[in-house]
Amino acid sequence: MPQVSTASAPPPASRRLQVLPRILAAILGGYVFAWGTVALTTSALFTLKLAFHDAEFLGALVGLLAYLGAFLWAIATHHMARLWMVVVGGGALMAAAASLLQSRLV
Template identity: 35%
Template sequence: MRSASERGLRIVGAVVGGYLLTVSTVIAAGAVLARLGMARSEAVALSSMLGFVFYLALLVWAFSVRAAARLWIVLAAGMVLTAAVNHVLD
């Protein structure tokens, strides 16, 4: 059984960290799709719709991964990657 602190870290990572990563990913995906020639409004709409699926997948994965540390490492790496893409395309 997991300790209360690990459950708390998992909940915060899933809800807050997953939300922040999803927002950053949606922004990056919209910029990439627009750069690839898709109309900007369609790129934003598509990336926003896919963001709901991505957030749900992150929530499910966050509670199935063995260690909370791995969750936080993946969230941090994803944030760095999407921030780099956003910076390059900005």
């Protein structure tokens, strides 16, 4: 009777190459999305007359939650193109909106 090995074989190279964009989207895309969220939240709260350091702290908290959400979505989704559009495009749009809002304050 032949012996059956319980050790699993390493995943094929094509499977490993599918994981790399997902990891990059989770880390880098999540960072861009969180950065845009922090910038927009902080500038919006400061515009609403909240003290700057309070707005900055609350913006950082919201940005941390946005990063966590983007990271988890990147791991779970099957639609990588949509993920990249939302995290990078949305992050860039939020950063641009925050910059526009800040320029109106000065």
